[in-house]
Each structure stands twice: as C-alpha cells, then as structure tokens.
Amino acid sequence: MRIEADHLYVDYNGIVALFDASLRLPAGCICGLVGMNGAGKSTLFKCLTGFVRPSRGRVLINGQSVAQAQRHQAVAYVPQNEGIDCSFPISVWEVVMMGRYGAMNLLRLPRSADRLAVREALERVELLDLRDRPIGSLSGGQRKRAFLARAIAQGASVLLLDEPFNGVDVRTEKLMAGLLLQFRQEGSTILISTHDLEHVRDFCDLVVLINKTVLAFGETATVFTPENLALTFGGLPADLLVGATARSGETDP
Amino acid sequence: MNWLLEPLSHAFMVRALLVSALVGGCCGLLSCYMTLKGWALMGDAVSHAVMPGVVLAYSLGLPFSLGAFVFGVGSVALIGFVKQKSRIKEDTVIGLVFTGFFALGLVLVSKVRSNIDLTHILFGNVLGISLADIWQTLLISALVVAVLLVLRRDLLLFCFDPTHARSIGINTGLLHYTLLSVLSLAAVAGLQTVGVILVVAMLVTPGATAYLLTDRFDRMTLLAIGSSILSSLLGVYISYWTDSSTAGCVVLVQTGLFLLAFLLAPRYGILRGYGPQAP
Numbered sequence: 001m002r003i004e005a006d007h008l009y010v011d012y013n014g015i016v017a018l019f020d021a022s023l024r025l026p027a028g029c030i031c032g033l034v035g036m037n038g039a040g041k042s043t044l045f046k047c048l049t050g051f052v053r054p055s056r057g058r059v060l061i062n063g064q065s066v067a068q069a070q071r072h073q074a075v076a077y078v079p080q081n082e083g084i085d086c087s088f089p090i091s092v093w094e095v096v097m098m099g100r101y102g103a104m105n106l107l108r109l110p111r112s113a114d115r116l117a118v119r120e121a122l123e124r125v126e127l128l129d130l131r132d133r134p135i136g137s138l139s140g141g142q143r144k145r146a147f148l149a150r151a152i153a154q155g156a157s158v159l160l161l162d163e164p165f166n167g168v169d170v171r172t173e174k175l176m177a178g179l180l181l182q183f184r185q186e187g188s189t190i191l192i193s194t195h196d197l198e199h200v201r202d203f204c205d206l207v208v209l210i211n212k213t214v215l216a217f218g219e220t221a222t223v224f225t226p227e228n229l230a231l232t233f234g235g236l237p238a239d240l241l242v243g244a245t246a247r248s249g250e251t252d253p
Numbered sequence: 254m255n256w257l258l259e260p261l262s263h264a265f266m267v268r269a270l271l272v273s274a275l276v277g278g279c280c281g282l283l284s285c286y287m288t289l290k291g292w293a294l295m296g297d298a299v300s301h302a303v304m305p306g307v308v309l310a311y312s313l314g315l316p317f318s319l320g321a322f323v324f325g326v327g328s329v330a331l332i333g334f335v336k337q338k339s340r341i342k343e344d345t346v347i348g349l350v351f352t353g354f355f356a357l358g359l360v361l362v363s364k365v366r367s368n369i370d371l372t373h374i375l376f377g378n379v380l381g382i383s384l385a386d387i388w389q390t391l392l393i394s395a396l397v398v399a400v401l402l403v404l405r406r407d408l409l410l411f412c413f414d415p416t417h418a419r420s421i422g423i424n425t426g427l428l429h430y431t432l433l434s435v436l437s438l439a440a441v442a443g444l445q446t447v448g449v450i451l452v453v454a455m456l457v458t459p460g461a462t463a464y465l466l467t468d469r470f471d472r473m474t475l476l477a478i479g480s481s482i483l484s485s486l487l488g489v490y491i492s493y494w495t496d497s498s499t500a501g502c503v504v505l506v507q508t509g510l511f512l513l514a515f516l517l518a519p520r521y522g523i524l525r526g527y528g529p530q531a532p
Contacts, residue, residue: 013337049416049419049420050419050420050422051416051419067422070419070420070421070422071422073421073422075420075421076420076421077416077417077420079414079416079417083416084413084414085289085413088289088412088413089289089464089467089468089469089470089472089473090409090413090469090470091468091469094470095413098410098413098414098417099417099421101406101407101410101418101421101423102421102422102423106403107403107406108406108407134468134469136468137468150417154421160420
C-alpha cells in the first residue's frame with residue numbers, strides 16, 4: 001500500500017476536523033477526494049504532508065511514518081493557485097528547483113543531476129521556454145504546470161493535488177490529464193482534492209467522499225452515486241446531482 | 254570634496270559611519286525576508302519588546318544585547334502562545350504583547366537606577382557609540398548575516414511555500430523560530446543606529462524598495478543591502494551637516510529612496526508609461 005491512514009482523529013482547539021477517518025490507497029491509482037469546504041479535505045492533506053499530527057490514529061506512506069517518507073522525498077504537494085503569492089520574486093526555474101531541495105546538501109547548491117531533473121520536468125509540462133520568467137507573469141494554467149513540474153523534479157511517489165483543474169486553460173487541462181495517467185502508469189499514487197465532480201468521474205479510479213469522516217470509499221463507478229453525493233453535500237447542490245444522475249444513467253446499461 | 258572628508262576627521266563620525274553601514278547592510282538583507290513573509294508588524298513588535306531587556310541588562314551590568322535578545326525571543330514566544338491558546342487574532346495579540354513589554358520598559362527606565370538615557374534607547378545614539386557596543390554590534394551583525402546566508406534558500410522556500418517545505422522534510426517550525434531569533438538580533442543591532450521606535454524602518458523599507466525594482470530574489474537582496482547602506486551613510490552625513498537627528502535622517506533617506514522607487518520603478522512605479530522611452 002502507498003498510503004495507509006487508519007482511524008485518524010484531528011481537532012483544532014476542540015473543533016473536530018477529522019473523526020475516525022480511514023483510507024488505503026494502492027500504488028498506481030488516481031483517487032478523487034470530494035467534500036464540501038471545511039469537510040476535512042485540507043486537514044487530511046495536512047496529515048499526509050506532516051503539517052498536522054492526528055491526535056489518534058496513524059498514517060503510513062510506503063509503509064513508513066510520514067517523517068521517514070518525507071526524508072525519502074516520497075510526498076509532493078501541488079498547491080492551488082490561490083495558495084501562492086504570485087508577486088513573489090522568483091523564476092519558474094527556481095520554483096521547480098525547490099522540488100530538489102530535499103535531496104541537496106544544507107546550502108541547497110544544485111548539482112548537474114538536479115539541473116537535469118529540473119530541465120526534464122519542465123520539458124514534460126512544456127514550460128522549458130518560460131523557465132526564466134517570474135512565476136507571477138505566467139497564466140493560471142502555466143503556473144499550475146510549474147508546480148506540477150516541481151513535484152516531478154522531486155520524484156515523489158505520492159502526489160497530492162489541491163483543486164488541480166481550477167481556473168486552468170484547455171491546453172493545461174489536457175496536458176495534466178495525460179501526465180497524471182502517465183504517473184499512474186509509473187506507479188505513482190495521486191490524490192486529487194476537488195469540487196469538480198465532472199473530472200472525478202472522468203479519470204479517477206477511486207473516490208473518497210468525506211465530511212469530517214470518510215462517508216464512502218471505493219471504485220468510482222460504485223461510490224459515485226447520487227445518494228452518496230447527497231450525503232456528502234447534505235443534499236444541497238441540486239445541479240450537481242442532476243449531472244450525476246444523468247451520467248450514471250448513461251453508463252449503467 | 255570637503256563636505257565628504259571633513260566629517261571623517263572626527264573619530265566619532267568614522268565610528269558612526271561604519272556602525273550604521275554595517276547595521277544597515279545586515280538589516281537590509283533581513284528586510285527582504287520580512288517584506289516577503291509579511292512580518293512588518295512582527296518586526297515592530299520585536300523591536301519594541303526588547304526595551305525592558307536592554308534596561309535590565311544595563312542595570313545588571315550584562316551586555317545589553319543579551320537582555321534584548323531574551324526579551325525579543327520571549328515576546329515572540331508569548332505571542333505564539335497567546336495566539337494558540339485563545340481565540341484572539343494574531344495582529345491583535347501582537348499589538349497587545351509588544352505594547353505591554355514596551356510599557357514595562359518605560360516603567361523600568363524610570364525606576365531602575367542606572368545611567369541609561371531613555372532618548373538613546375528610543376532614538377538611537379550612533380554618534381556617541383562606545384567601543385564595547387561596537388564590538389557587540391559587529392558580533393551580532395556577523396551572526397545574523399551568517400545565518401541568513403547559510404539558510405537563504407531554505408528561508409526563501411519557507412516564505413514562498415511552507416507547505417512544500419514541510420512535505421519535503423524541512424523543519425519549518427525550526428526555520429520559523431530561527432528567522433524570529435535573527436529578527437530579534439537584527440532589531441538589537443538596529444537599535445544602536447536608529448533606536449527602538451524607528452528600527453522597524455530598517456527592517457522593512459529597504460526590502461520594500463528593492464521589491465518594487467526587480468522580480469529576481471538575488472537582485473532584490475543586493476538592491477536592499479545597497480539602498481540600506483547608502484541610506485545609512487547618507488543619513489549620517491546629512492545629520493552631521495544639518496545638525497539634526499541621526500535616526501531621523503537615516504530613515505528619511507530610506508523613505509526617500511522608497512518614494513523614488515514607488516514613483517519611478519520601471520515596471521512597478523506609478524509613473525511607468527509616462528517617460529519618453531516608455532514602451
């Protein structure tokens with residue numbers, strides 16, 4: 001198993017964020033993490049990146065503790081565009097190079113292997129031409145690709161993507177979708193936190209529905225039902241439900 | 254050339270120029286991180302909170318930097334503690350803690366028997382700096398610069414994307430407190446030149462000026478250090494020739510440079526596009 005999260009409890013000063021949440025993801029899969037704002041998606045991510053230590057339960061990544069897995073550069077986090085200060089004076093090349101920091105010495109002086117990894121990552125996301133541009137001068141989609149390149153350069157086996165399809169152009173969306181399928185082929189495990197149910201249906205193998213705890217988890221075809229979605233979103237977004245019903249009507253013979 | 258050379262015939266002026274240039278360079282480097290991290294208020298807080306430490310250290314005969322450092326780091330720890338344990342927002346906690354410390358400093362100055370001059374703490378006394386204080390400032394600045402240079406990439410990442418830093422196994426908590434300790438030390442050094450009240454300018458303005466001029470971090474640090482040293486030297490000269498407050502002159506030159514960048518910066522100045530060679 002790539003990710004084993006068992007019976008996680010997290011609370012912030014008495015406010016419960018996660019309650020008995022369990023999740024197991026194998027190597028080589030794409031999993032959608034779906035829930036409302038405040039349902040605990042980002043808390044679960046924080047448990048996997050070591051930002052939050054659950055008060056009960058345990059997380060194993062590649063059979064190791066989170067801290068050990070981090071030392072082996074196993075976990076990469078691709079932030080949402082909103083979470084990044086776009087006016088930061090830093091170039092695309094430098095951002096992607098940050099993916100290599102964990103593997104460098106204390107002074108973070110890049111060696112030729114690091115430069116090669118960065119160059120390859122930039123080629124894969126088709127940003128090599130823009131490597132010297134400040135990160136703030138890129139479009140939303142290009143910026144997203146830069147952060148994906150950072151995860152590639154890091155060589156992580158677990159990718160955590162926060163709203164990857166929010167505000168990206170068609171070219172980026174296609175490119176990213178293709179890359180994510182390649183990563184799955186290469187054995188990476190990809191966890192996508194999203195509101196975008198359409199994309200979950202399109203290319204997630206597995207789905208986790210959460211609201212403080214894991215409401216449902218399993219293969220997309222069996223878990224992604226209107227009933228489960230109503231449970232996840234408290235029955236609120238009727239338009240989402242209509243879409244889901246229509247689609248499941250199409251796919252089920 | 255006389256205006257340039259005459260002040261150098263006084264030993265106190267040579268000392269003042271050297272110390273303020275050193276402190277300027279050191280605070281200029283740090284100011285880049287303060288600007289990018291958005292820690293201006295934190296800088297203000299720490300610089301005010303060191304005051305009781307300075308008074309106590311002087312009255313106990315200890316090096317003033319030791320007392321200042323203890324109280325600087327103490328105030329930061331207290332801010333973190335109160336924020337974590339209560340529902341009060343961070344900026345409120347900062348405002349609350351540093352004024353409390355500052356008030357304590359004021360009371361101590363008026364009550365503790367010592368030969369400290371309140372105005373020297375509040376507004377600096379670089380023209381009358383003692384040799385012992387010069388050594389302390391030298392040591393502190395060297396330490397600050399060394400830490401910032403060794404950790405420059407890590408600190409940059411910490412300011413830019415702490416989540417990524419964390420997920421590749423970098424100890425962000427340690428970086429957080431290292432940067433705050435460096436801030437306390439730099440505030441102590443800056444105290445010498447411009448005093449408690451204006452230290453925050455040394456810790457913010459050069460970084461802000463440089464930030465308007467470039468999109469490259471390396472260039473930003475060089476510009477910040479350069480503008481900060483220039484302001485310090487020019488400020489001390491102007492204060493000599495106009496017989497006015499040294500701290501005021503240094504900070505005023507810094508503010509002037511910022512204003513120039515604000516108006517004329519090629520890409521981010523508000524007058525861009527009005528020049529003859531505008532694109």
